[in-house]
Amino acid sequence: MFKTPQIVLFSSDVERAATFYKSAGFSELFRTPTEGTPIHIDLELDGYRIGVASEESTRNDHEMDPVVAGQRAAVILWTDDTSMAYEHLQRLGAKPAKAPSPWLGRLLIAWLEDPDGHLIQVVQPTQPSEA
Template structure:
């Protein structure tokens, strides 16, 4: 048995709006269904696939019970410029959660925002000594 191409799926209120938000960070669209008024869009960044899906169709088609409120998943994006990443996210409509700050005894800088559907996004930058 072999597994390939793992993907995280976030339940969102509007697939196209969420896709535009994540494209701010370099994600590129690789799949959508249906073409107009999509119920799912897949995006890829550096080998990672992020799915954005409407909760209603997932519940109806697959018998799932999507959780649509609260911090139910966290996406981490590594960057070489945490200040710019943080500002770009806020400019794209993210909600501020915690600005850039040292973490792990100063080995990292991290910042948190919430996307348009309240999923936390962590930006992380390694500090080079």
């Protein structure tokens, strides 16, 4: 019945948001329009797909009222080195929210915010076969 799930993040600047995620290793799969200012861009990393949609387009084209502030979603990125990934994402423009810390005695996690304020959780298993 369902297939290929995806999360869409709302952004005030779709190009800026997509550039941030491409810098983090995502590849662009789709954009519309193909020329000019995009209103939607889809990206993918290791089979994990996210979209970035214009707040304005979501209101005007779909008659929706997207929530555009606050900690409304989290992009989870698994890694082999949470501390290195945390620092790397800050260099790309992410704002630190919580430094790496142990969780559940088997994970090391850190929290950041992307340029639109969406949470990013960076997770490293400290024991084999967690991801």
